[in-house]
Amino acid sequence: MVSKISEGIKISVETYYQPDYSNPVNNEFMFAYKITIENNNAFPVKLLSRHWYIYDSNGSLKEVEGEGVVGVQPQINPGELYQYISGCNLRTEIGKMHGTYLMENIANKKTFTVVIPSFQMSTPFKLN
Numbered sequence: 001m002v003s004k005i006s007e008g009i010k011i012s013v014e015t016y017y018q019p020d021y022s023n024p025v026n027n028e029f030m031f032a033y034k035i036t037i038e039n040n041n042a043f044p045v046k047l048l049s050r051h052w053y054i055y056d057s058n059g060s061l062k063e064v065e066g067e068g069v070v071g072v073q074p075q076i077n078p079g080e081l082y083q084y085i086s087g088c089n090l091r092t093e094i095g096k097m098h099g100t101y102l103m104e105n106i107a108n109k110k111t112f113t114v115v116i117p118s119f120q121m122s123t124p125f126k127l128n
Helices: none
Strands: 002-006 009-017 029-039 045-056 061-067 081-090 094-105 111-122
Touching: 002 111, 009 094, 009 111, 029 094, 029 111, 045 081, 045 111, 081 094
Parallel strands: none
Antiparallel strands: 002 009, 009 029, 029 081, 045 061, 045 094, 094 111
């Protein structure tokens, strides 16, 4: 697991290889990741959007932007956390992701950017 705190928000990431949804013969490697967002601020926040950078070990880069996460724009009150699981399909056995969330301080309506730490995705057989 990797974690990072920025702007009073702690982002933690765990990754999982999904062999049942992968096809190594066709260079299709599916990974799931679980994100935990903890609000350590004294004010509630709303996650407005995400911006991801996704790298394969062959050097390719994909950028993904969109509203919210997994179809919602969660509000996270002070001292609370929000978790979700999503996925990423790579063309190689190893890759990485990082990015940002655009958040809103609900108390004063100001927006701010939270860093999503870089995390690795790799197949178990590649690590042996």
